[in-house]
Amino acid sequence: MDVYKIQGQKRLQGTIKVSGAKNSAVALIPASILANSKVTIEGLPEILDVWTLKSLLEEIGGQVSFEDGTMSIDPTAMIDMPLPNGNVKKLRASYYLMGAMLGRFKKAVIGLPGGCYLGPRPIDQHIKGFEALGAKVTNEHGAIYLRADELRGAKIYLDVSSVGATINIMLAAVLAKGQTIIENAAKEPEIIDVATLLTSMGASIKGAGTNVIRIDGVEELHGTEHTIIPDRIEAGTYMIMAAAIGDGVTIDNVIPLHVEPLTAKLREMGVEVQELEEKIHIPKVESMKPVDIKTLVYPGFPTDLQQPFSVLQTQAIGTSVVTDTIYTARFKHIAEFNSMGAKGKVEGRTSIINGPTPLTGATVVASDLRAGAALVIAGLLAKGETEIHDIYHIERGYSNIIEKLKKLGAGIDRVSLSEVVTKEEK
Ligand SMILES: CC(=O)N[C@H]1[C@@H](OP(=O)(O)OP(=O)(O)OC[C@H]2O[C@@H](n3ccc(=O)[nH]c3=O)[C@H](O)[C@@H]2O)O[C@H](CO)[C@@H](O)[C@@H]1O
Ligand SMILES: C=C(OP(=O)(O)O)C(=O)O
Numbered sequence: 298m299d300v301y302k303i304q305g306q307k308r309l310q311g312t313i314k315v316s317g318a319k320n321s322a323v324a325l326i327p328a329s330i331l332a333n334s335k336v337t338i339e340g341l342p343e344i345l346d347v348w349t350l351k352s353l354l355e356e357i358g359g360q361v362s363f364e365d366g367t368m369s370i371d372p373t374a375m376i377d378m379p380l381p382n383g384n385v386k387k388l389r390a391s392y393y394l395m396g397a398m399l400g401r402f403k404k405a406v407i408g409l410p411g412g413c414y415l416g417p418r419p420i421d422q423h424i425k426g427f428e429a430l431g432a433k434v435t436n437e438h439g440a441i442y443l444r445a446d447e448l449r450g451a452k453i454y455l456d457v458s459s460v461g462a463t464i465n466i467m468l469a470a471v472l473a474k475g476q477t478i479i480e481n482a483a484k485e486p487e488i489i490d491v492a493t494l495l496t497s498m499g500a501s502i503k504g505a506g507t508n509v510i511r512i513d514g515v516e517e518l519h520g521t522e523h524t525i526i527p528d529r530i531e532a533g534t535y536m537i538m539a540a541a542i543g544d545g546v547t548i549d550n551v552i553p554l555h556v557e558p559l560t561a562k563l564r565e566m567g568v569e570v571q572e573l574e575e576k577i578h579i580p581k582v583e584s585m586k587p588v589d590i591k592t593l594v595y596p597g598f599p600t601d602l603q604q605p606f607s608v609l610q611t612q613a614i615g616t617s618v619v620t621d622t623i624y625t626a627r628f629k630h631i632a633e634f635n636s637m638g639a640k641g642k643v644e645g646r647t648s649i650i651n652g653p654t655p656l657t658g659a660t661v662v663a664s665d666l667r668a669g670a671a672l673v674i675a676g677l678l679a680k681g682e683t684e685i686h687d688i689y690h691i692e693r694g695y696s697n698i699i700e701k702l703k704k705l706g707a708g709i710d711r712v713s714l715s716e717v718v719t720k721e722e723k
Contacts, residue, residue: 301685301699303676304708305658308544311705315532315550316342316696317366317525321490323390324464325525326350328491329370330359330397331472332498334520337369341525342696345689346388353384353394372401379406381440386411388693392420392461395443396468399432404444409436413665413690415600416625422459426466429453430473450475450514458483458508458594464491471500473514482510485595486555490526497521529555530601531695532577534670536560537605539579540568541612542677546705547578558598562588562606566613587615587652592623604630604671608678610650611639619648629664630671636661637679658683666694673698677707 317340327350329336341347343366351361351368357378360371377398385391389412398405412418420441424434427443429451435442450473455462463483468491470477482488484506492505498521501513532551539546540563553560553572560570560577566585571578587610592600600623610617611634621627628648631641636659640651658681663669669691676683685691688711691698702709 298714299688299711300714301673301676301688301691302710302712303658303673303683303685305656305676305679305681305683306542307677307706307708309539309542309546309677309702309705309707310544312547312549313535313701313705315527315535315548316340318342318487318490318528319344319346319530319694320390320460320485321487321525322347323350323388324393324487324491325494325523326354326368326370327393327397328468328494328498330354330357330372330375330394331400331468331495331518332372332520333517334373335369335371336498336520337367337522338494339367339522339524341366341368342528344696345693346390349384349387350390353380353391356380356384357398375401377402377404379440381406381408388412389418390461392423393465393468395423395427395441396465399427399443399445400448400469400472403446403448406440406442408440415627415665420461422455422457422462423465426453426462426479427469430466430469430477432469448473450477450512452478452480454480455482460485460488463488463510467491467495467502467510467512470512470514471495471502471518475514477512477514479510479512480508482508483594484508486526486529486552494521494523497523527551527555530599532556533559533599533602534605534674534695536563536570536577536579537602537609538674538677540582540585541608541674543579544581545578547576549576551575551577553577558596559602559606562590562598566609585609585613587613587617589618589620591620594623600624600627601667603627604667605674607631607634607641607648607650608671608674611641611652611654611656611675612678613652615652617650617652621646627665630668633661633668633672634675637675637683655680657681660684660686663687663690666690670695673709677702677709
């Protein structure tokens with residue numbers, strides 16, 4: 298088992314390049330199931346979720362190659378193989394196999410998804426959508442069984458603007474007969490990216506990125522080539538890192554509009570954010586004012602950035618509050634911060650941090666992906682050595698993080714725990 302070892306307080310400087318968006322990648326790859334010939338996706342991040350999806354597509358008979366960020370998927374020999382266990386449990390987004398396989402084969406058996414535990418993460422809106430399209434859906438021993446004689450377009454109102462449900466219904470509806478209308482759809486940029494891929498495969502989708510999406514079903518979808526959008530959450534993580542411990546850091550390959558809610562909050566804290574065309578530069582920060590955050594669906598402040606952002610709150614002069622309206626239990630990082638010297642507490646869906654407090658290196662555990670990213674930032678800021686365990690969470694979402702941070706001058710290494718124990722015993 299490997300851990301990250303961080304030697305803190307080294308100032309970061311230079312340029313860091315953002316990879317393709319995880320939350321697009323995990324939907325674009327399953328979308329290829331719907332094509333009748335080869336789909337090529339460029340700019341994919343080298344993260345565990347992408348590798349796991351590659352294996353899943355291979356399990357159902359896909360011919361898949363993945364090199365230098367480009368994945369080529371030949372879906373022609375795929376079959377409707379049941380996937381009740383195994384790889385589907387390793388990531389949240391395996392739920393997209395439901396929509397894509399239902400769309401292509403009119404049946405699928407997919408285990409309930411894994412991914413980060415952030416409180417209950419139901420998929421009732423996905424199922425409501427599949428049922429509205431004519432599928433019979435049952436949950437048998439933790440696997441979802443879907444079957445339809447045919448899929449017919451329908452009007453579906455989402456009770457919550459769910460990213461996953463919006464994309465999953467699009468995947469199931471593109472080959473359905475007639476028109477599907479998704480109301481109260483989510484508006485995240487990743488939804489537009491998936492709609493762009495499906496459209497270039499021959500689908501007819503209007504309104505992606507607004508809260509009403511109209512899909513006119515087509516007979517078949519063909520192969521295509523697509524370049525993924527940059528990861529706004531990875532970009533945001535590095536913007537926060539730059540504000541925390543940077544001496545002038547440029548974040549390259551970012552769409553400034555996608556990180557606007559973070560930019561606004563950083564500016565409110567007194568951080569200078571310089572927006573260039575596809576880059577953002579953050580000069581050295583002298584001091585930070587406390588700000589409160591409320592996470593909301595896009596274009597509100599993303600829940601996926603509240604944990605990394607909280608590191609800045611430990612350094613701001615005063616009290617800051619985070620309210621997560623999306624997830625009930627996304628605060629496990631606070632106890633880890635406190636073990637490094639922070640003064641934070643959690644009350645229901647809210648964390649309250651009193652700053653500024655110097656941070657000291659400690660052995661900490663990444664409870665989930667963004668808690669892990671937050672601990673990397675805290676470790677870079679802290680005095681002494683920080684050891685982060687359960688780094689597989691971090692590697693589900695951050696492509697080549699060690700190499701990228703080393704290039705900025707960070708003291709960070711991925712070390713095998715047996716090496717750590719042996720050295721300490723000596
Ligand atoms: C792979 C992926 O893209 N993951 C992202 C996606 O997750 P995910 O697609 O799981 O998140 P959703 O947008 O679906 O969830 C938002 C909220 O709706 C609730 N809900 C969702 C579906 C449903 O059927 N019923 C229901 O009640 C959830 O519990 C949550 O409170 O969007 C989240 C919110 O931006 C991000 O944190 C995740 O990084
Ligand atoms: C919660 C996240 O991912 P997932 O939905 O894949 O668990 C995330 O990316 O922060």
